[in-house]
Amino acid sequence: MIATLTVAERQSAIALSMLVAFFGLIMMIAGSGDVLGVHGVIVLLFGLGFLGLVMSKYFEPEPPQERLTRYYDDPTKVGIVLSLGWAVVGMFFGVWVAALLAWPDLTLDAGWASFGRIRPVHTSGVIFGFGGNALIATSFHVLQRTTRARLPDQVTPWFVLIGYNLFCVIAASGYLMGVTQSKEYAEPEWYADLWLVVVWVTYFLLYLRTLQRRKEPHIYVANWYYMAFILVVAVLHIVNNLAVPISFGSAKSYSLFSGVQDAMTQWWYGHNAVAFFLTAGFLGMLYYYLPKRAGRPIFSYRLSIISFWGITFMYMWAGSHHLHYTALPQWVQTLGMTFSVVLLVPSWASAGNALATLNGAWDKVRDDATLRFMMVAAVFYGLSTFEGSFMAIRAVNSLSHYTDWTVGHVHAGALGWVAMITFGSLYALVPWMWKVERIYSPKLVEVHFWLALSGTIIYVFAMWNSGIIQGLMWRTYNDSGTLAFSFIESVVAMRPYYIARTVGGSLFLLGAIVAAYNVWMTIRMARLRGVTETGGTDEPVLPGAGAALQPGE
Amino acid sequence: MAEATRDPVTGRETTGHEWNGIEELDTPIPRVVLFFLAATTLFAIGYWLLMPAWPLGWTYTKGLLGNDQREIVTRQVQDAAAERASWTSRIAKASFAEIAADPALMRHVRDTGRTLFADNCAVCHGTEGKGGPGFPNLAAGSWLWGGTPEAIAETIRVGINSTAKDTRTAQMMAFGRDGVLQREQVLAVVSYVRSLSGQKLTETEQARVPAGKEVFAANCAACHGPEGKGMHDLGAPDLTDAHWIYGGDEQSVLNSVHGGRQGHMPSWEGRLSPTDIKLLALYVGTLSGDRK
Numbered sequence: 023m024i025a026t027l028t029v030a031e032r033q034s035a036i037a038l039s040m041l042v043a044f045f046g047l048i049m050m051i052a053g054s055g056d057v058l059g060v061h062g063v064i065v066l067l068f069g070l071g072f073l074g075l076v077m078s079k080y081f082e083p084e085p086p087q088e089r090l091t092r093y094y095d096d097p098t099k100v101g102i103v104l105s106l107g108w109a110v111v112g113m114f115f116g117v118w119v120a121a122l123l124a125w126p127d128l129t130l131d132a133g134w135a136s137f138g139r140i141r142p143v144h145t146s147g148v149i150f151g152f153g154g155n156a157l158i159a160t161s162f163h164v165l166q167r168t169t170r171a172r173l174p175d176q177v178t179p180w181f182v183l184i185g186y187n188l189f190c191v192i193a194a195s196g197y198l199m200g201v202t203q204s205k206e207y208a209e210p211e212w213y214a215d216l217w218l219v220v221v222w223v224t225y226f227l228l229y230l231r232t233l234q235r236r237k238e239p240h241i242y243v244a245n246w247y248y249m250a251f252i253l254v255v256a257v258l259h260i261v262n263n264l265a266v267p268i269s270f271g272s273a274k275s276y277s278l279f280s281g282v283q284d285a286m287t288q289w290w291y292g293h294n295a296v297a298f299f300l301t302a303g304f305l306g307m308l309y310y311y312l313p314k315r316a317g318r319p320i321f322s323y324r325l326s327i328i329s330f331w332g333i334t335f336m337y338m339w340a341g342s343h344h345l346h347y348t349a350l351p352q353w354v355q356t357l358g359m360t361f362s363v364v365l366l367v368p369s370w371a372s373a374g375n376a377l378a379t380l381n382g383a384w385d386k387v388r389d390d391a392t393l394r395f396m397m398v399a400a401v402f403y404g405l406s407t408f409e410g411s412f413m414a415i416r417a418v419n420s421l422s423h424y425t426d427w428t429v430g431h432v433h434a435g436a437l438g439w440v441a442m443i444t445f446g447s448l449y450a451l452v453p454w455m456w457k458v459e460r461i462y463s464p465k466l467v468e469v470h471f472w473l474a475l476s477g478t479i480i481y482v483f484a485m486w487n488s489g490i491i492q493g494l495m496w497r498t499y500n501d502s503g504t505l506a507f508s509f510i511e512s513v514v515a516m517r518p519y520y521i522a523r524t525v526g527g528s529l530f531l532l533g534a535i536v537a538a539y540n541v542w543m544t545i546r547m548a549r550l551r552g553v554t555e556t557g558g559t560d561e562p563v564l565p566g567a568g569a570a571l572q573p574g575e
Numbered sequence: 576m577a578e579a580t581r582d583p584v585t586g587r588e589t590t591g592h593e594w595n596g597i598e599e600l601d602t603p604i605p606r607v608v609l610f611f612l613a614a615t616t617l618f619a620i621g622y623w624l625l626m627p628a629w630p631l632g633w634t635y636t637k638g639l640l641g642n643d644q645r646e647i648v649t650r651q652v653q654d655a656a657a658e659r660a661s662w663t664s665r666i667a668k669a670s671f672a673e674i675a676a677d678p679a680l681m682r683h684v685r686d687t688g689r690t691l692f693a694d695n696c697a698v699c700h701g702t703e704g705k706g707g708p709g710f711p712n713l714a715a716g717s718w719l720w721g722g723t724p725e726a727i728a729e730t731i732r733v734g735i736n737s738t739a740k741d742t743r744t745a746q747m748m749a750f751g752r753d754g755v756l757q758r759e760q761v762l763a764v765v766s767y768v769r770s771l772s773g774q775k776l777t778e779t780e781q782a783r784v785p786a787g788k789e790v791f792a793a794n795c796a797a798c799h800g801p802e803g804k805g806m807h808d809l810g811a812p813d814l815t816d817a818h819w820i821y822g823g824d825e826q827s828v829l830n831s832v833h834g835g836r837q838g839h840m841p842s843w844e845g846r847l848s849p850t851d852i853k854l855l856a857l858y859v860g861t862l863s864g865d866r867k
C-alpha cells in the first residue's frame with residue numbers, strides 16, 4: 023500500500039511519523055513516573071513503527087499516473103479491517119462488563135480489570151473503535167463515489183485514519199491504567215483530546231477539499247450527514263474537553279466547567295454525540311448503501327431535506343433531558359423535553375424514508391441478509407427514537423432515569439440501529455472494495471443476521487424488564503409510608519436479567535466474530551484469485567466523456 | 576442537467592439527479608409527517624406557556640401554572656413526613672419500653688427498620704445482621720456494648736472508634752507485636768481462650784492451657800472479665816460463647832492477641848435522624864429476639 027504513495031507523499035509520511043515519534047519522546051520525558059510517560063512510549067513506538075514501514079518501501083518505483091483515474095480506496099479497506107477488529111475487542115469487553123454485574127468476582131482481583139476501567143474500554147471500543155472506523159472508512163468511499171472526485175491526496179486520508187486509531191489506543195490503554203476525565207464518552211485526558219482535535223480538523227478539511235473538487239453538480243444527502251457528523255463532533259469535542267492540565271508532565275487535568283454547568287456541558291456533548299456520531303454519521307451510511315443494495319431510488323428527496331434539518335436543529339436542544347429533576351433549572355429541562363418530543367417527527371421521517379425506499383424491493387429484503395440488516399436497522403432506529411422521545415418526557419423519565427431502561431434504550435439504538443446498519447453496509451462494501459462478485463459466504467451473513475437480531479432482542483427485553491422493575495421498586499412505599507425495598511434488594515432482583523443480558527450480548531459478539539471471519543476469508547479469496555477488474559455496481563457510471571472522474575493531486 | 580425519469584414501481588418522477596446509480600424520487604412530503612410536526616410543535620408551545628420555559632436575561636418565563644420543581648419536591652417531602660408523623664411522632668416521644676409494648680408501633684419498626692438497616696448497615700453487618708469476618712453478628716444476642724435498646728442506640732449514635740467526639744473506644748492491644756507478652760505466653764493464652772468456648776484443642780494446646788490461664792488473669796481479665804465473659808463498659812467481647820468477630824480458630828485468635836484489634840463502626844448522628852436511630856435500635860434488638 024505504501025507503494026501507491028508518490029515519492030513526495032512518502033517523504034511527508036516520513037516527516038509525519040517522525041513528528042509523532044518526537045512528540046512521543048517529549049511525552050515520555052516530561053511524563054516520566056506518570057501514566058503520561060507510558061503513553062509517551064506507546065506514541066513513540068507508534069511513530070517509529072510507521073517510520074520503519076514507510077522507509078522499508080521508500081525505494082519502490084513511483085506509482086503509475088493511471089492511478090489518478092481510479093478512486094483511492096486503500097484507506098477504506100484498512101478502515102474496514104480496523105473497524106471489525108475493534109468490534110470484536112469492544113464487544114468482548116462488553117460481554118465481560120455484563121458478566122461482572124451478574125458475577126462480580128470476574129474482576130480477577132486486578133485493578134485494570136475492575137468495572138470502572140473496563141466499562142469505558144467497552145463503550146469507547148464499540149463507539150469510537152468499531153463505529154468511528156466504520157464511519158471514516160465508509161465516508162471516504164461514499165464521498166468519492168457521490169462526488170466523482172478522487173481524494174485530493176494520498177497522505178491525508180491515512181493521517182486521519184491512523185491518527186484516529188492512535189487516539190483510540192491511547193484512550194483504551196489509559197482507561198486500563200486508571201486515566202479518566204470522568205466525563206462519559208469523553209473520558210480520555212487532555213493530551214489525547216488535543217491530538218484528536220488535530221486529526222478531526224484534518225478530516226473535516228479533507229472532506230471539504232474533496233467536495234470542492236466534485237464533478238457532480240449536487241451534493242448527495244449522505245454527504246450532508248457525514249459533514250454534519252464531522253463538523254458537530256469537532257465542536258462538541260473541543261468545548262466539552264476544555265480543561266487545564268495540572269502540569270505538562272501529568273496526565274491529570276481539571277475541567278473548565280464545574281457544578282451544574284459541567285453537567286449541562288457534558289450532556290449537551292453526550293446527547294449530541296448520540297445525535298451526530300451515532301445517528302447522523304450512520305444515516306449517511308444508510309442513505310448510500312441501502313438504496314444501492316436495494317437498487318431503488320430514495321423514496322422522497324423532500325423528506326430527506328426536512329428530516330436532515332429537523333434532526334440537526336432539534337437535537338442541539340435536547341441534551342438537558344439527561345438531567346431531569348436535578349439541580350439544573352427547570353426551564354432548561356422544559357426545553358430539552360419539548361424539543362425531544364418534536365425531534366421524533368424528523369427521526370421517524372428518516373426511518374420511514376428508508377423503509378419506503380424498499381418498496382419494490384421487499385423480495386430482496388427477504389432473500390438478501392445484507393439488505394435485511396439495513397432494513398432492521400431502520401426499524402430499530404425508529405423504535406429507539408420513539409422510545410427516546412418518550413423517555414424524555416419528565417414524568418416518564420422520573421421512572422426510567424438511573425435505571426436499566428436507559429441501558430435498554432441505548433442498546434436498541436447501538437445494537438439494533440448503529441451496529442446493524444454498519445454490518446449491512448460493510449457486507450455490501452467489502453466485495454466492491456476487494457473486487458469480488460460476492461462475500462465469501464452469504465450463508466454466514468445469514469447466520470450473523472439471526473445471531474445479531476436474537477442477541478439484540480434478548481438484550482433489550484432483559485433491560486426493559488429489569489429497568490422497569492428497578493424503577494418501580496425504588497418508588498414503592500409500604501403501609502408505614504416508608505420505602506418498601508432497600509437498594510440492595512433491587513440489585514438482587516436484577517440478577518436474572520443481568521444473566522440474560524450476558525447471553526444476548528454473547529450472541530451479538532459471536533455474530534461480530536462471524537463477520538470478521540467472513541470478511542477475512544473474502545479478502546483471502548480476493549488475494550488468491552488476483553484482482554479481477556469487475557468492480558460490480560461500485561464504479562461510477564460513465565454515460566459520456568464529460569462524466570469522468572475528477573482525478574486527485 | 577440530467578432529465579427526470581419516471582420510476583416504474585411507484586409511478587413517481589425522479590428529481591433528475593443521479594449519484595453513482597442512486598436516484599431520488601420527487602415524492603411530496605407525506606401529509607402525516609406535516610400533521611405530526613404541527614401537533615408536536617403545538618404541544619411544545621402549549622407546554623412552554625404552562626411551564627417554566629424560556630430564559631429572559633437573569634430570569635425566565637415562569638409559565639401559567641406557576642410550577643416550580645423545587646417547591647413541588649419540598650412539598651412532597653413535607654406531605655410524606657406529615658403522613659408518617661401519625662406513628663413517627665409516637666416513636667419520637669415514647670420510651671423504648673412503651674414502644675416495645677405496642678404491637679402496632681412495632682410493626683412500623685419492623686417495616687421501616689428492615690429497609691433502613693439494609694440501606695445503611697447491611698454493607699458491613701449483612702442484610703440479616705449476621706455480620707462477617709471483622710463485623711459482629713447483631714443477631715446472636717452476644718453484645719459488645721450491651722443489648723438494651725438504650726445501649727444499641729448509643730452505639731449507633733456515636734459509633735465505635737469513629738470520628739465522633741464522644742465515640743465509644745474499643746482497644747484490644749497488640750500484646751505480641753508490642754512485646755507485652757513473650758511468644759510462649761501468647762501461644763499459651765490463645766489456647767486458654769479457645770478452651771473457654773469449649774472448642775476441641777490439640778494435645779499441645781491442652782498442655783498450654785494452665786499457663787495460659789495465668790497469663791489471662793494477669794493481662795486480660797481487666798477487660799474481658801475474670802471468666803472471659805466480656806465487659807459491656809469497655810466493648811470487650813465475651814470469649815466464652817460461639818460468636819466471634821474475627822474468628823475462633825487458632826490462627827485468628829493468635830492474630831487478635833498478637834496484633835490487637837480496633838473495629839471501626841461509623842457514627843450516625845447527623846446522618847440519621849434521632850427517630851431513625853431509635854427505630855433502628857429497636858429493630859436491631861428484634862434481630863436476635865426473633866431467633867430465640
Ligand code: HEM
Nearest residue numbers: 296300343344362365407410411413414423428432435436
Ligand atoms: C429521538 C431520538 C432520541 C431521544 C429523544 C433520546 C432520548 C434519550 C433519553 C431521554 C435518554 C435517557 C436519559 C436519562 O434518563 O439518563 C437517553 C439515553 C441514551 N440514548 Fe437516546 N434518545 C434518542 C435516540 C437515541 C439513539 C438513536 C441512540 C443510538 C445509539 C441513543 C443512545 C443513547 C445513549 C448512549 C444513552 C445513554 C446515555 C447515558 O450514558 O446515560 N439514543 N436517550
